Amino acid sequence: MNSIQTNEENKTSLFRFVVALADDSVILSHRLSEWCSNGPYLEEDIALANIALDYIGRARMFYQYAAEVEGENRSEDDLAYLRTEREFTNLIIHELPIGDFAFTMVRQFFLDVFYHLYLQELVKSKDQTVAAIAQKAIKETRYHLKRSEPWIRQLAEGTTESRDRILLAIDELKEVVGELFDMPSWEIELVEAGIAVDRQSLKPAWDKHVQAFLSASDIDFEDTRLQITGGREGIHSEHLGHLLSDMQYLQKTYPGMKW
Amino acid sequence: MISMDTKTIDEAVELAKFEQKIANEEKIEPSDWMPEAYRKNVIRQMSQHAHSEIIGMQPEGNWITRAPTLRRKAVLLSKVQDEGGHGLYLYSATETLGITRSEMIEALQSRKAKYASIFNYPTLTWADIGAIGWLVDGAAIVNQISLQRTSYGPYARAMVRICKEESFHQRQGYEIMYELAHGTPVQKQMAQDAMNRFWWPSLMMFGPHDADSAHSGQSILWKVKRESNDFLRQKFIDQSVVQIEVLGLELPDPEIVWNEERGHYDSGPIDWDEFKRVINGGGPCNYQRIKHHKKAHQEGEWVREAVRAYRLKQQTKNVA
Numbered sequence: 001m002n003s004i005q006t007n008e009e010n011k012t013s014l015f016r017f018v019v020a021l022a023d024d025s026v027i028l029s030h031r032l033s034e035w036c037s038n039g040p041y042l043e044e045d046i047a048l049a050n051i052a053l054d055y056i057g058r059a060r061m062f063y064q065y066a067a068e069v070e071g072e073n074r075s076e077d078d079l080a081y082l083r084t085e086r087e088f089t090n091l092i093i094h095e096l097p098i099g100d101f102a103f104t105m106v107r108q109f110f111l112d113v114f115y116h117l118y119l120q121e122l123v124k125s126k127d128q129t130v131a132a133i134a135q136k137a138i139k140e141t142r143y144h145l146k147r148s149e150p151w152i153r154q155l156a157e158g159t160t161e162s163r164d165r166i167l168l169a170i171d172e173l174k175e176v177v178g179e180l181f182d183m184p185s186w187e188i189e190l191v192e193a194g195i196a197v198d199r200q201s202l203k204p205a206w207d208k209h210v211q212a213f214l215s216a217s218d219i220d221f222e223d224t225r226l227q228i229t230g231g232r233e234g235i236h237s238e239h240l241g242h243l244l245s246d247m248q249y250l251q252k253t254y255p256g257m258k259w
Numbered sequence: 260m261i262s263m264d265t266k267t268i269d270e271a272v273e274l275a276k277f278e279q280k281i282a283n284e285e286k287i288e289p290s291d292w293m294p295e296a297y298r299k300n301v302i303r304q305m306s307q308h309a310h311s312e313i314i315g316m317q318p319e320g321n322w323i324t325r326a327p328t329l330r331r332k333a334v335l336l337s338k339v340q341d342e343g344g345h346g347l348y349l350y351s352a353t354e355t356l357g358i359t360r361s362e363m364i365e366a367l368q369s370r371k372a373k374y375a376s377i378f379n380y381p382t383l384t385w386a387d388i389g390a391i392g393w394l395v396d397g398a399a400i401v402n403q404i405s406l407q408r409t410s411y412g413p414y415a416r417a418m419v420r421i422c423k424e425e426s427f428h429q430r431q432g433y434e435i436m437y438e439l440a441h442g443t444p445v446q447k448q449m450a451q452d453a454m455n456r457f458w459w460p461s462l463m464m465f466g467p468h469d470a471d472s473a474h475s476g477q478s479i480l481w482k483v484k485r486e487s488n489d490f491l492r493q494k495f496i497d498q499s500v501v502q503i504e505v506l507g508l509e510l511p512d513p514e515i516v517w518n519e520e521r522g523h524y525d526s527g528p529i530d531w532d533e534f535k536r537v538i539n540g541g542g543p544c545n546y547q548r549i550k551h552h553k554k555a556h557q558e559g560e561w562v563r564e565a566v567r568a569y570r571l572k573q574q575t576k577n578v579a
């Protein structure tokens with residue numbers, strides 16, 4: 001009896017862990033795809049669509065696995081299209097509107113540095129499916145980081161305007177990066193089981209990387225501010241509801257149909 | 260006087276060589292001599308093609324964030340990304356004729372250059388994404404396959420490369436239509452409506468009837484165009500009617516009927532007034548498409564300025 005209960009608990013934790021990673025990916029992908037035909041260069045339209053594609057690929061793999069773990073016959077699309085804003089558990093940084101190109105690139109830079117560290121650990125997960133997804137994702141993230149860093153450099157050292165925009169974006173995003181390193185209780189459990197990654201432990205390396213990179217462009221980065229959190233508990237910014245009403249429009253207007 | 264004569268003689272020799280190459284089915288390459296009118300003709304056609312790829316991203320992009328499933332979303336995103344790639348590739352290929360990308364974009368934004376008129380129609384429902392992939396990419400393929408034999412080398416090679424991706428585009432569109440046509444009544448209606456709206460503009464994509472086509476004659480002689488508008492349009496109609504039957508939708512044109520004697524489908528008259536109106540700026544989305552393009556371009560100006568400034572700083576640093 002006891003062991004079955006533990007398994008059920010593990011299963012719930014694993015589901016919450018995996019579905020949250022899927023939510024992070026699908027929401028960021030959605031935002032990146034909004035750049036389609038809106039970028040400053042045609043090359044950027046293409047590149048951002050490409051990154052959006054990488055993230056939607058991740059989202060699908062994580063959702064499929066979450067559905068499998070849950071074992072309730074839900075599909076990847078049920079999870080993405082039929083859950084409410086309170087059920088989505090993505091971290092807030094992924095859902096913020098794209099803003100200007102500086103905002104998008106600073107967010108991307110912060111996330112690329114984070115995922116670069118995170119996925120390096122996640123590939124060691126004892127859960128083989130999670131490890132395999134991480135293995136695929138890390139190759140993509142290496143490439144993403146190779147793109148976002150030069151962009152930050154160029155914009156930070158380009159014109160006064162571009163530098164101001166970068167500084168403004170950093171200032172705004174500072175408030176939401178902290179959540180990347182928060183550990184919800186179920187993830188702590190999974191760290192002990194060797195499945196999840198201790199996000200908190202990545203913080204020093206992330207700080208070091210970001211600070212060193214930015215200081216080369218004479219930008220001081222200290223995220224000492226109070227952090228906005230709540231994504232993992234389903235407490236989001238006002239933006240997520242709008243994003244979901246867009247994303248889920250067809251499934252909600254025409255329930256139960258095949259597309 | 261003497262120098263002018265020499266020039267004329269030189270030109271006559273070059274022109275004869277050029278014409279011989281065309282006759283021999285050899286490709287004209289960027290470094291080859293070519294008549295100014297040929298250069299202009301190819302620039303017009305290629306840049307128009309490039310602009311079409313780019314403007315086409317707007318009506319399709321309209322549904323990326325609202326695609327109904329994750330798989331459809333990924334497929335559409337990668338399709339639209341391909342179109343951006345085609346545009347990029349075609350702009351570069353056109354630059355080999357001595358025009359810059361920013362000159363081409365300027366011509367687009369000032370409406371001097373045209374793009375496929377079909378993108379001046381709105382995508383109102385998800386089925387429109389199916390209809391575009393199936394009919395618009397379908398029509399584009401028919402045209403582009405014939406352009407693989409176009410006389411300008413870089414254009415011909417671009418077409419070979421692009422055609423490889425186009426069949427995937429058409430398939431994803433047809434798949435969307437098939438799913439809808441075999442879905443609930445409301446979905447079937449959505450598919451029928453989208454096809455009805457996109458059918459005639461798709462036929463117009465092939466341009467005016469051969470007798471009324473301003474640029475066709477010379478283009479065919481120079482082998483820039485390889486088949487006539489009407490020939491390609493007929494090919495498209497013939498292949499599409501069969502596909503409509505598989506979908507189980509009603510024909511969008513009641514006059515479509517098999518003509519045993521011709522071995523082709525006959526069809527009803529095209530509304531050329533609408534064609535002219537839309538091509539001259541009077542379609543439902545002409546204004547919106549160019550406005551959007553300009554807006555994105557203007558909003559990106561500070562980025563491009565920053566890149567130029569950064570490069571300049573780096574160069575100065577390297578020199579010092």
Ligand SMILES: [Fe+2]
Pocket residue numbers: 312341342345421
């Ligand atoms: Fe294309």
Ligand SMILES: [Fe+2]
Pocket residue numbers: 342396399424425428
């Ligand atoms: Fe296409």
